[in-house]
Structure formats: C-alpha cells, structure tokens
Amino acid sequence: MSRALSNPWWRLGLRLPAVVLATAVLNFGLLKALPGDLVDVIASESGSVSADYVAQLRRLYGLDRSAIEQLGAYLAQILQGDLGYSFRFGEPVLPLVLHRLPATLALVGLALALSALLGVWLGALAARRPFGLGDTVISALATLGYSAPMFWTALMLIVLFGVRLEWFPVAGLYEVGAGYQGLRLLLDMLWHLVLPVLTLSVYYLAVYVRLTRASVIETLQEDFIRTARAKGGGESHVLWRHALRHALLPVLTLLGLQASALLGGSIVVETVFAWPGLGQLSFEAIKSRDVPVLLAVLLFSAGLVVLVNALVDALQRRLDPRIADPAGAA
Amino acid sequence: MSAGLRTLSGWLGALILLGLLLAAVLADQLYPGDPLDMVGAPYLWPAQSAQTPLGTDLMGRDLAAGLCHGARVSLLVAAASAAIAVLLGVLVGAVSGFYRGRIDWVLTRVTEFFQTIPAFLLAIILVVVWRPSLGSIVLALGLTSWTSVARLVRAEFLTLRQREFVKASVALGAGDLHLIWHEILPNAWTPVIVSTTLLMANAILSEAGLAFLGLGDPNRVSWGSMIGLGRDALRTGWYMTAVPGLAVMLSVLALNLLGDQLHRRLTPRLARQGAR
Numbered sequence: 001m002s003r004a005l006s007n008p009w010w011r012l013g014l015r016l017p018a019v020v021l022a023t024a025v026l027n028f029g030l031l032k033a034l035p036g037d038l039v040d041v042i043a044s045e046s047g048s049v050s051a052d053y054v055a056q057l058r059r060l061y062g063l064d065r066s067a068i069e070q071l072g073a074y075l076a077q078i079l080q081g082d083l084g085y086s087f088r089f090g091e092p093v094l095p096l097v098l099h100r101l102p103a104t105l106a107l108v109g110l111a112l113a114l115s116a117l118l119g120v121w122l123g124a125l126a127a128r129r130p131f132g133l134g135d136t137v138i139s140a141l142a143t144l145g146y147s148a149p150m151f152w153t154a155l156m157l158i159v160l161f162g163v164r165l166e167w168f169p170v171a172g173l174y175e176v177g178a179g180y181q182g183l184r185l186l187l188d189m190l191w192h193l194v195l196p197v198l199t200l201s202v203y204y205l206a207v208y209v210r211l212t213r214a215s216v217i218e219t220l221q222e223d224f225i226r227t228a229r230a231k232g233g234g235e236s237h238v239l240w241r242h243a244l245r246h247a248l249l250p251v252l253t254l255l256g257l258q259a260s261a262l263l264g265g266s267i268v269v270e271t272v273f274a275w276p277g278l279g280q281l282s283f284e285a286i287k288s289r290d291v292p293v294l295l296a297v298l299l300f301s302a303g304l305v306v307l308v309n310a311l312v313d314a315l316q317r318r319l320d321p322r323i324a325d326p327a328g329a330a
Numbered sequence: 331m332s333a334g335l336r337t338l339s340g341w342l343g344a345l346i347l348l349g350l351l352l353a354a355v356l357a358d359q360l361y362p363g364d365p366l367d368m369v370g371a372p373y374l375w376p377a378q379s380a381q382t383p384l385g386t387d388l389m390g391r392d393l394a395a396g397l398c399h400g401a402r403v404s405l406l407v408a409a410a411s412a413a414i415a416v417l418l419g420v421l422v423g424a425v426s427g428f429y430r431g432r433i434d435w436v437l438t439r440v441t442e443f444f445q446t447i448p449a450f451l452l453a454i455i456l457v458v459v460w461r462p463s464l465g466s467i468v469l470a471l472g473l474t475s476w477t478s479v480a481r482l483v484r485a486e487f488l489t490l491r492q493r494e495f496v497k498a499s500v501a502l503g504a505g506d507l508h509l510i511w512h513e514i515l516p517n518a519w520t521p522v523i524v525s526t527t528l529l530m531a532n533a534i535l536s537e538a539g540l541a542f543l544g545l546g547d548p549n550r551v552s553w554g555s556m557i558g559l560g561r562d563a564l565r566t567g568w569y570m571t572a573v574p575g576l577a578v579m580l581s582v583l584a585l586n587l588l589g590d591q592l593h594r595r596l597t598p599r600l601a602r603q604g605a606r
Contacts, residue, residue, distance in 0.1 A: 153559060
C-alpha cells in the first residue's frame with residue numbers, strides 16, 4: 001500500500017465521493033424500478049389531469065429523456081448541491097434533510113456512545129472471570145437484549161415508563177406549548193431522548209458486551225499480559241490498562257460497522273417515538289414515494305457511515321501504532 | 331455459567347425452535363380457518379377465557395391462532411432469505427478469495443459498499459418498489475444481508491487456497507470448479523453454518539420490523555403486524571403488543587443460543603478458552 005493510501009484522511013477523501021456516487025447510482029436505479037413515476041403520483045393526487053399537462057410535467061421534470069441522460073442530470077445536480085424538490089413536504093430537499101439531520105445525529109450519537117461505553121465496561125467485567133456468576137448474569141442479559149425486536153422494546157418501555165410510571169415523555173422532540181428557551185429547552189430535549197436512546201442502546205449494548213468479552217478473554221492469554229503480571233501489575237491494572245486497550249481494536253471495527261445498522265434501527269425507533277429525524281422522514285418519504293427525499297436520506301446515511309469509519313480508523317491508529325505503519329511492524 | 335449450563339442453553343434453543351416449527355406446520359390443524367376472523371369478545375386478557383388462552387385483540391381475534399400462523403411467515407422468511415444470503419455470500423466470497431487480484435478488488439468494494447448503506451433502509455425501499463408480499467420480503471432481506479457471509483467465505487478461501495491439499499489437487503490437474511466446490515468449500519462451511527443461524531435471527535427481526543411499519547404481506551398474519559395492531563391499544567391492552575413480541579424474542583433467542591452452541595462445538599479451541 002502506498003504512503004498516501006495508508007493515511008486515513010486521504011482514504012476518506014477517496015472513499016466519500018466514491019460511496020456517494022455509488023449510492024446515487026444505486027438509488028437512481030431503484031427508483032427507476034418503482035411502478036409509476038413522480039408525474040403519475042402528482043396526476044393521481046390532483047384528480048383529473050389532461051394528457052397534455054402530464055406530457056408537459058414529464059418534460060418539466062426531465063422524465064421524457066433517456067435513463068442515462070436523467071442519471072447524468074441528477075449527478076450534475078448533486079454536484080451543485082441541488083438535491084431536488086419534495087412534493088410531499090412542499091420544500092427543497094436539502095434544507096428538509098439538513099433540518100432533520102441534527103435530531104437523528106443526537107439520537108444515534110448518544111445511543112452509539114452509551115452502548116459502546118457501557119457495553120465495553122460490562123464485557124470486560126464479564127471477561128474477568130469467565131463462567132463466573134457475574135459473567136453468567138451479564139451474558140444472559142446481553143443475549144436477551146440482543147433478541148428483542150427494537151420497536152417492541154420501545155413499546156414496552158413506553159408502557160412501563162410512559163404510561164404506568166409516567167416518568168418520561170413518550171413522543172416528540174420537546175414539550176410543545178411549554179415555551180422553553182435555551183438551556184431549559186436542551187434539557188427538555190434530552191429528557192425526550194431518554195427512552196429512544198435507551199431502546200437503541202439495549203440492543204446494541206448486547207453486541208458490544210459479547211464482542212468485548214470474547215476479545216478480552218482472548219487477549220488475557222497473550223504473552224504481553226503475562227509480562228505485565230510478572231512485572232507486578234495488579235489484576236485490575238492488567239485488565240483495564242493492558243488487556244482492554246488491545247481488546248478494543250475489534251470493538252472499534254464493530255463500531256464502524258454498527259453505524260450503518262444504527263441508522264437503519266433509528267427508522268423504527270423514530271417512528272415509534274415520533275422523533276422527527278431522518279428515520280421518520282425516510283419512512284414518510286417511502287410511503288408517499290417522494291423520490292428526491294429518499295435519495296437524499298440514503299446519500300446522507302452512506303456519507304455519515306463513511307465519516308464514522310474514518311474516525312474509527314484514526315482511533316485504531318492511536319491505539320495500535322502497528323496499523324499505521326505495517327512495514328515497521330514485521 | 332458452567333460449560334454444562336451452556337450446552338443446556340444450546341439444547342433449549344433447539345427445543346424452542348422445534349416447538350415453533352411444530353406450531354407453524356400444525357397451524358391449520360390447531361387453528362383451522364382464517365386467523366384474521368373474529369372468535370370472541372375483543373379485549374379478552376390472557377387466561378381470562380378458556381377458549382382463548384392468550385387473549386383476543388381489538389377485533390376479537392385469537393392471539394394464539396395469530397401466533398401459530400405468524401410462526402409460518404417468520405420461519406419461512408427466515409429460512410428463505412438466509413438461503414439467498416448464504417448463496418450470494420458464498421458465491422461472492424468464493425470467487426473473491428479464489429481468484430484474488432482485480433476481481434477480488436471489485437467484489438470487495440461492492441461488499442464494502444453494501445455494508446455502508448443501512449441494510450434495513452435498503453430492504454424497506456426494495457419491498458416498497460416490489461410491493462409488499464412474501465416473495466418481495468424474502469428477496470429484499472436476502473439481498474441486503476449477504477455481506478457478512480461473503481467476507482467470512484473470502485477469508486476462508488484466502489487461507490485454504492494456500493494449503494497443501496489444495497496445491498496437491500492443482501498439481502493433479504484439477505480445474506477451478508473442482509477446487510472450489512470439492513476441495514475448498516467443504517472445509518469452509520463451519521463459519522457459514524454459525525452465521526446462518528444469526529442471519530435467520532436477523533431476518534425474523536427485520537421481517538417483524540417491516541410488518542410493524544405496514545410493509546408485511548397484507549394477506550397473512552405476521553408477528554410484526556400483530557404488534558403494529560396492538561400498538562393502537564397500548565394504553566388499555568398492552569398484552570396485545572407484549573404477546574407477539576415475546577414470540578419474536580423467543581424465536582430469535584432460540585436461534586442465538588443455537589448459534590452460540592454451534593460456534594462452541596465447531597471451534598473447540600475457543601470452547602476451551604471460554605471465548606464467545
């Protein structure tokens with residue numbers, strides 16, 4: 001591998017445009033395969049429309065040109081930052097998506113952080129004494145959390161904490177009508193985020209617990225751990241300082257892979273909790289066959305995943321210098 | 331957990347799966363007629379009536395009948411979509427790992443790309459494009475979940491390709507197809523078998539998710555659509571949501587337990603260390 005390609009930021013610079021381009025082409029193909037196009041939808045929604053008007057609309061939106069020409073036109077548009085116009089929501093797509101993006105970033109970001117931190121901690125605890133009591137409880141709970149469908153967990157949390165105990169709000173971004181400002185508004189939003197974040201975390205936490213446990217157990221057999229013990233390091237020092245640092249590498253790899261799964265999971269969770277992010281937007285867009293919105297959501301999701309993976313890459317280099325310079329490691 | 335208890339949990343998983351399979355096969359005998367028909371008063375809680383031990387939903391439909399018929403959809407979708415994913419994954423992984431070079435580069439980029447875009451979102455779009463039906467759901471879930479198998483098989487092929495028994499076969503003049511099919515693939519099944527149980531577990535979760543969002547087969551009862559319907563009565567009759575959700579959880583749990591057990595059995599080194 002050349003020097004430039006092993007630099008994570010160079011790789012990001014190459015990967016991001018490639019993934020965005022590939023996503024655009026894939027989406028274009030998918031949406032071309034939809035039965036009926038945008039003009040059919042407009043025509044059916046407005047009732048009786050003359051054939052002349054339909055033909056005029058097709059020309060207006062470029063739907064009368066060949067697929068290759070349409071794809072070229074679409075890619076050129078994206079390059080100019082124009083992601084089209086949403087007929088469902090009656091506004092341009094780019095601001096619509098950007099407007100919904102922060103809600104999803106907050107939800108997915110918090111869930112990712114919570115499940116990774118808590119999962120790594122619990123996984124390392126379980127690995128301390130494999131098959132012990134603590135391990136049994138943690139592993140059993142992880143397997144359970146991993147098995148429940150997310151939207152169901154969400155509904156059960158709503159029943160328990162929203163309906164029975166009335167501890168947490170169960171829908172929306174903030175208390176409508178309360179007129180909160182500034183810091184109070186932020187706290188209110190975080191309050192509304194408790195249940196959605198918990199739902200996503202219960203599932204993904206389990207994934208991190210299982211992987212961290214396996215990885216730490218394997219690491220504890222390595223020679224450098226024996227060295228650390230021989231040097232007189234206490235058991236917990238060896239575990240948290242030496243073993244965990246090494247065991248975190250596969251966990252980080254998973255974190256990058258999970259970013260995409262989390263975005264998928266946020267669709268059902270946002271739908272249940274009426275959290276106005278990209279997930280809810282994309283479901284609304286699919287139901288109303290809002291082509292440009294859908295393209296934009298997928299584009300942004302793919303871009304986000306690439307960014308998260310670049311971050312993971314950089315973090316892994318920090319933890320293990322051998323990755324940064326494979327030649328020097330041998 | 332002692333090693334014995336872990337083995338027990340594997341058997342428990344197999345037992346639960348067997349029960350589900352029986353419920354699915356015998357659904358027509360146990361609950362003849364359309365499970366979407368009304369059989370009693372609505373809002374009957376579980377154990378409230380002897381006739382409907384798991385209660386009835388908003389429209390007086392028997393939840394137990396729904397569960398049995400729903401098991402068919404879940405198991406069918408799980409098995410069929412996992413089969414598609416394994417087929418695609420083995421094909422991509424085998425070609426990639428066997429031939430290496432340029433074709434490997436291209437296929438690896440394609441695999442990475444499919445790992446980058448949210449699989450569930452893509453599955454939703456595919457089901458919408460093809461209209462919700464059992465076939466479209468199976469195809470959509472299969473087409474969006476093959477990447478893990480492809481990576482596993484590719485890794486196996488890359489190492490097995492260098493082994494002496496393969497080189498010996500090459501020296502004897504074996505063709506590519508013989509090498510892939512008869513020499514390497516039989517030795518690469520272990521991780522594929524383990525990940526098949528995980529694929530099926532994921533397919534059950536995704537199918538339930540699709541049905542919950544209103545993208546299930548409109549002519550069939552599914553656990554996900556039962557949860558979606560029960561949601562309307564969440565405040566007054568939460569059991570309508572809880573019961574089918576528990577069915578999903580139990581079947582996914584069973585597959586996960588079975589997968590863990592297979593993993594331990596098929597990779598003895600890990601079993602001794604207690605990893606995973």
